[in-house]
Amino acid sequence: MNCDWVRFAYRALPLPAWQAFLLERHIDRCPRCQAQALGDAAILSLGVTPAGLRNEPPLRPFNSESGRSRGLRPAWRYAFGFFLAAAILGGAFAIWRSVPTETLPQGIVTVSETEDVARVFAVLGARIGDAPARPVIFAPGQPGMTIVWFEKNQN
Amino acid sequence: MSEEELIRCARLGDRDAFAGLVSAHEKKLLALCWNMLGDREEARDAAQDALLQAFLNLGRFDAGRSFVRWLLGIGAKRCLDRLRKRKTFLRYFQGHAGEWLGGAVPGPEAAAAGEDAGRLLQRLPARERAAISLAVFEGFSAREIAAALGCSESTARVHLYNARVKLKKEVADEL
Numbered sequence: 001m002n003c004d005w006v007r008f009a010y011r012a013l014p015l016p017a018w019q020a021f022l023l024e025r026h027i028d029r030c031p032r033c034q035a036q037a038l039g040d041a042a043i044l045s046l047g048v049t050p051a052g053l054r055n056e057p058p059l060r061p062f063n064s065e066s067g068r069s070r071g072l073r074p075a076w077r078y079a080f081g082f083f084l085a086a087a088i089l090g091g092a093f094a095i096w097r098s099v100p101t102e103t104l105p106q107g108i109v110t111v112s113e114t115e116d117v118a119r120v121f122a123v124l125g126a127r128i129g130d131a132p133a134r135p136v137i138f139a140p141g142q143p144g145m146t147i148v149w150f151e152k153n154q155n
Numbered sequence: 156m157s158e159e160e161l162i163r164c165a166r167l168g169d170r171d172a173f174a175g176l177v178s179a180h181e182k183k184l185l186a187l188c189w190n191m192l193g194d195r196e197e198a199r200d201a202a203q204d205a206l207l208q209a210f211l212n213l214g215r216f217d218a219g220r221s222f223v224r225w226l227l228g229i230g231a232k233r234c235l236d237r238l239r240k241r242k243t244f245l246r247y248f249q250g251h252a253g254e255w256l257g258g259a260v261p262g263p264e265a266a267a268a269g270e271d272a273g274r275l276l277q278r279l280p281a282r283e284r285a286a287i288s289l290a291v292f293e294g295f296s297a298r299e300i301a302a303a304l305g306c307s308e309s310t311a312r313v314h315l316y317n318a319r320v321k322l323k324k325e326v327a328d329e330l
């Protein structure tokens with residue numbers, strides 16, 4: 001078994017179990033194949049380890065109905081929700097006001113809804129002041145929730 | 156109380172017993188989610204989801220297996236679900252944003268909300284990231300990864316080797 005075959009076989013997987021076994025043995029022992037792969041110690045330095053999370057607050061799976069808590073007290077949660085809604089409405093109004101009439105976008109429209117994911121939206125354009133704004137979109141993975149915000153372009 | 160006793164009580168709905176059961180493992184779970192998702196807040200949400208799901212499904216846990224590995228497997232699946240939704244959305248967005256915005260399209264890294272830890276891991280496809288997180292950070296074998304991710308063992312090995320090769324290249328490119 002040589003290294004070229006290994007590279008081919010890796011693309012052709014799944015292989016029969018005995019071939020997969022040979023493949024793995026080759027990779028484990030072949031200096032050329034090993035040289036192309038990053039070792040465990042280097043990979044560990046790239047990520048987060050449990051020891052590095054010693055100061056993280058404990059998880060609270062039973063906190064709040066959805067199991068999600070940001071540690072805000074109820075009164076603050078309502079206040080936060082109110083300000084967030086006000087900020088979104090204010091932002092949408094500011095964007096609407098700041099876009100020249102001739103290039104006025106058609107707003108935010110629902111384009112499609114795929115079977116197994118949250119709703120997909122199209123943001124047709126946004127400006128902050130006179131400059132085009134950069135949208136940042138974050139889908140936290142909860143059905144029905146997508147967070148969209150706008151930032152000034154840095155350049 | 157031993158782990159078996161804690162599991163028995165937690166199965167009867169005892170939340171304190173469950174808290175005792177998972178307290179020794181939750182940092183491991185959070186680290187796994189963080190490495191897979193690249194974002195602290197989302198990792199905490201995913202880890203909390205995984206704990207809740209573990210509690211609700213404790214009746215299905217096979218006492219002959221390792222509890223922590225079962226729990227981490229649930230965590231990996233929760234993270235993969237989140238990554239799949241994120242990817243579908245971003246693919247759609249990136250396919251159209253250029254026309255709408257005249258360039259300046261944020262990549263998946265931007266959406267993953269820039270924690271520096273795990274930045275290179277975030278460039279791997281979701282399944283490779285899951286495989287390497289479970290193998291290197293948690294010591295899972297290819298067989299255990301296959302069981303956690305619902306794929307064949309040989310597929311798990313491919314993900315692992317490909318992830319290692321890509322990371323090597325990413326690290327070299329960074330230098």
Ligand SMILES: [Zn+2]
Nearest residue numbers: 003030032033
């Ligand atoms: Zn080789």
